[in-house]
Amino acid sequence: MFKNYLKTAFRSISKNKSFTLINILGLALGLTTCLFIVFYVVDELSYDRYNINANRIFRVNEDLKLGDNSVQYAVAMPPLAKTLKAEYPYVEDAVRIKNAGATHVKKNNVNIIENRLAFADASLFNVFTLPMISGDPKTALNEPNSVVVTESTAKKYFNTINVLGKVIVFNDHENFKVTGVIKDIPNQSHFNFDFFLSMESFPDSRSNEWLRSDYNTYVLLRNKADSKKLEASFPNLLEKFSGDQMKSELKMSIKEFEKSGSYFRLNLMPLTDIHLKSTLTGELGANSSVQYVYIFSAIALFILLIACVNFMNLSTARSSNRAREVGVRKVLGSPRKYLIAQFLCESILLTFFATLIALLAAIILLPLFNQVSGKEIAITAQSLIWLTPLALAIILIIGSLAGSYPAFFLSAFQPIDVLKGKLATGFKGGMLRNFLVVFQFAISIFLIIGTLVIYNQLNYIQTKNLGYDRNQVLVVKNAFELKDEASVFKQSLTQLPGVVNATMTGFLPTSGWRNTRIYFKDANLSQKESMFPQSWEVDADYIPTLNMKIVAGRNFSKDISSDTSGIILNQAAAKFFGFKDPINKTIYQSKGGDSKGERNVNDYHIIGIVQDFNFNSLHEKIEPMVMTYGHNSGAVSIRVGTSKIPALLAQIKAKWKAVSPNVEMDYSFMDQDFDASYRSEQMIGTIFIIFTALAIIIACLGLFGLAAFAAEQRTKEIGIRKILGANIGAIIGMLSKDFIKLVLIAIVISSPLAWYLMHLWLQDFAYRINISWWVFAVAGLAATTVAVLTISFQSVKAALANPVKSLRSE
Structure with a gap:
């Protein structure tokens, strides 16, 4: 039975080549876009998860409010790490990292500027998973003037990873002995240093100041330890260790300080939240925003829905072409469930071809996507572990969902209605199909508006008077x-x-x-x-x-x-x-x-x-x-x-x-x-433009197919109208007006939603544009123009056809 389904599906697909091409191309474009977004989202969500104990590692942040001024720091006081480990049994370990900034490193009497250096406590390797190729992680950073380097750094300076005991010269006079070589830190890390210098080499590392914060401090909690419990104890800890210094500096206790409306507090942030949820002063690297993960995930879903809508639209639009087939099958005794299975098989087969093309396109275009997004994503054996089942799931789920309505719709035809010609054709009675066209273009118009708003905000940033002249x-x-x-x-x-x-x-x-x-x-x-x-x-x-x-x-x-x-x-x-x-x-x-x-x-x-x-x-x-x-x-x-x-x-x-x-x-x-400093916004703008273009192309493919079928089903009507004197313009207007109405409805629906969501996005900027009315006008005009051009090809073709041939064919 299954073999027969496949054979029939192949015959149907090969018989309708234009329909097949439009469907596969639309699905492939949508799936390729979704795959890229999946790559991006997976990469963003994987930050710092390479650490075996990632769920037990927390960074200590500091919030300070003084009068009307408030600031949030990603750094804490010099003695805090040591104190936390000594005071709380459920703190398994703690480590401080301090960015060393730009430093020159000598190589063959030539000084090379390096920016990825940090001082770190010896406990670094107890807290973070940084596999050591050579050296002892327990003692590597114990002694002053010791340094641990990454594998690629060892090769860069010594052409080998066998560098234990060798000396690296910093700033022309500071000699550090290499005591360890670690594997390169994954790109998905909120810090990425090539050199870890012993904190014992940093003069200020033993400071006992509790009113100064300049060390990124991390704690590793023991299994099942409650981070909220540790966080709740911080006020007492500050009172105990910083109270005397507060009285000396400001002549008041911490409680008096807080009564005045100011505060000095510590809090914990999970390690895995840092990359997407932290924009504090003193970060060890540039972080992203979880907002963009949500935005891109929504865009992926929208584009996938557009591609699926295309399939459903085209399949139901050509229903009259297959009505006789359904009628004959039913007369011959075929149960409805077999008809449903047949149409679902065709849908899944089309989805299989589209997914195959999408996977190949994603692999080929991945370097270009990396260049646009600023990522370094690669297809590895580990990627295939989740990519293969994802592809299979796409084929089954998307194929079934996209083909479900056509399957149930076509299989419900009654033979007597088919024979009497009572089936609705074209856009007559196609309420669901019209809704889906509106849905497609509403999403496309939303993306156009979003792109224009982002572009205008970026242009505003570029041209705003900043109070200084950065040019030249x-x-x-x-x-x-x-x-x-x-x-x-x-x-x-x-x-x-x-x-x-x-x-x-x-x-x-x-x-x-x-x-x-x-x-x-x-x-x-x-x-x-x-x-x-x-x-x-x-x-x-x-x-x-x-x-x-x-x-x-x-x-x-x-x-x-x-x-x-x-x-x-x-x-x-x-x-x-x-x-x-x-x-x-x-x-x-x-x-x-x-x-x-x-x-x-x-x-x-x-x-x-x-x-x-x-x-x-x-x-x-x-x-x-x-x-x-x-x-x-x-x-x-x-x-x-x-x-x-x-x-x-x-x-x-x-x-x-x-x-x-x-x-x-x-x-x-x-x-x-x-x-x-606005690279992430520029990247978002570029990706928005690309995704918007893809969404419009996919929507237009569906519209192109629908226009073709509408013209095909009204061939006799067009022939009669031409014989009765209708000109080409009238024929084009007749075929186009139904589609244009749907696009105009999409504009009305999408504009308020787009305004609301882009208004929320702009709230993230203290200095921002106002969303002008012309943005909606341009978006609507662009969508309408694209729709008219898409429909016009089929409309003109139908209007120019010889009416004699049209009537003879009928």
């Missing part, structure tokens, strides 16, 4: 390598033709260092009038180099020695303190208590107010910021005033080489750094 600014990122020669290097650059100005500091709006400090409005250090802003150390050339605007007072001056105790506020900071005229007012900073318990303070006089500028992402509002005058050699930013960038860049490199012959200059342009 070259940033030398590793100026700290020059040490005492950094100032000489900066000064030599200002003498080059084409250089407008230069500033030296690691604190930059687009990238670089961040630093927060507590400032007070009065000398009594009243916590109620305190502020916790960004505090950046800059030179006198910073504001003019970045084309910032002083709105009150003046800039720092090299010629005024008292400016070392001067301070410049941004407008947000000035507003926070509530000064009517802030110039020459004084704000204070605590230096902690002295031996007598008296507080020492630094006082700063306000010399200027700079216009607010976006130094964080546009997802966040502009926060208070203070600038102090000093020497910081983190980076050198150069404003360029020439279009001959390559020639000037060569001169700058020559200046660098003159003061640092053994270290390569690491540089970028500020506008590129700015764009990089």
